[in-house]
Amino acid sequence: MKFIFDSNTWQEIFGSIGKNKTRTAITVIGVLWGIFIYIALAGAAKGLDNGFERAFESTAMNSMFVWAQSTSMPYEGFKTGRSLQLKLDDVNTLKNRIPEIQYIAPRNAKGVFGGSQAAVVRGQKSGTAPVYGDFPIYTKIATKKIYDGGRFINDEDIEEARKVVVIGERTQKELFDEEENPIGEFIRVDNIYFQIVGVHKYVPGGGFEGDTDMYIPYSTYKKLYNTGENVDWLTIAAYDDADVIQAEKDVKAVLKSIHRVNPDDERAIGAFNLGEIFNRITGFAKGLTFLSLIVGIATILAGVISIGNILLISVKERTKELGVRRALGATPREVRNLILLESVFLTVVSGIMGIVLGALVLYGIDSATHDSDFPYTNPTLPISYVLGALGIMVVLGTLIGLIPAQRAVSIKPIDALREE
Amino acid sequence: MIEIKDLHKSYKMGSNSLHVLKGINFNVEEGELVAIMGSSGSGKSTLLNILGMLDVLDEGTYTLDGVPIINLNETKAAKYRNKFLGFIFQSFNLINYKSAAENVALPLYYQGVGRKERQVKALKYLEQVGLKQWAGHLPSELSGGQKQRVAIARALAAEPKVLMADEPTGALDSKTSYEVMDLLQKINDAGNTILIVTHEPDIADMCKRIVHLKDGVIVEDKMVDQVRASQYV
């Protein structure tokens, strides 16, 4: 190891590397390109992964929405085309029959998938907004960020069918002055006075929700719009370790049996399985990471092999010099180490340059997409990946250097000296 | 210092074999200045290379400073060369990207001498060959005679038992050749053993003993009155 720290060793390495600068540059570029591709691709894949995760962070990954449509098959005397309606009781039946379900939130809405938005009025100011009839449990599935001082719907609101509302931040801007505190204030929703209990923060990228959405208790909604026990759709979260695709099938089967639908009817119950989509997206990001690894490693390999090639040429060109060194007392081992160290040095230096360049590009993409909706966040690589890549470079540099190093000592010093 | 008994050497080329040295017997004492003469192709370099442990003999024995030189692997040969021998080549063989001082220090590096000491010694030997002020120059900035003097300083730096020079003046004009011989004579005066391969009679006459090779054997081995090179420079 001593020779690594000897300035003479390094002087010798720089001397021989500096002898042919173009050749050195070409060599360096090969490996640099490889590690650059690896860092840039892997970092970008990680960025996409992080980006998707952030886009969905407000909703449980293994959740789904389920709604009723109309039948497409006759069954038990019912004709095709019968409209189905989910009922509040379905929730308990589902919970009892399907153990994979962690939470179910029945939801009603007006002005989202159908119907007109509710009119909201405060004094002279007015606007429109979608209204949701919700249970507190909904926040277990989709996080709602509520601004300080406010809250979401709670159990008492449901029991007493209180006229309370959580409004969106845009509705707040439309109805209130900037210094006004909306909490505790009253507004009219479709001509009924509601007290504001919270303002929710709008998180972009999270599905169909918007910044004007209003949440009121399920029971209040029912009275206000006369919807009885109807439920527009169910938001269901499965346990973390559950198979979301199976859970979706089970939910559909149970709902079909409750509502007397042909078990083979594929159209009667609609579902959007976020878990499945999310699995696909993360699978895509993982695939991208894997691809970048393969491409990066292949490019690095090609670069390292080119280093080996160049060193082989350089060893041939330096045959006489190496012969002189051996005449002066360099042992085969010392000559071999010199070539090996040259190889490792070249690989590591170009590797570091590639890492720096890759990091710069990642930083550039990050700042470029920072304020956009493009799902791209923190395109970082764990330091262990970077160190691992460097370690691989050292190992590869050593391995590839062995060939020219062996070549350098395989020739007898006397033959080396005779070379012109 | 050097004892050679019944040395044979052949080069194999395919199915043919060229018998170059056919039974050489030859001793060199400490402090001698020996010229090995002979026409081109007579085997002078072959003999010197075997003495320099750069090549191996086929038959016979070789003892250097009491050490039998036999069955050396490359590592051992390298160590012995480093410790016992200093080489001076016809084409100087300086390393072109190293300064004069770095070239001189190179055998010391392989001896494991520390950096500071290498520098001090390199300057000392460069001074001895009159090139101290050229220490930082690259070989390409030196004349042929200066290059050979740097090579001599490099050969001396390891403080070897024997200096071996293969046609050291072969690439130099006669005036420069005499300067180099003058330097070698002075080094010999100081007690160093030197072997010089040459085919030039005037160079051989500047040695103390002339060994004549012909057809693979020594045909003549005589002491001569040394012609001092200093009178020509």
Ligand SMILES: Nc1ncnc2c1ncn2[C@@H]1O[C@H](COP(=O)(O)OP(=O)(O)O)[C@@H](O)[C@H]1O
């Ligand atoms: N490596 C070798 N392989 C084959 N033949 C060689 C080799 N080295 C030298 N010879 C031959 O051996 C003979 C002696 O060569 P050499 O010792 O170089 O002669 P000199 O130095 O006296 O001119 C020559 O005929 C030369 O061609």
Ligand SMILES: [Mg+2]
């Ligand atoms: Mg010769």
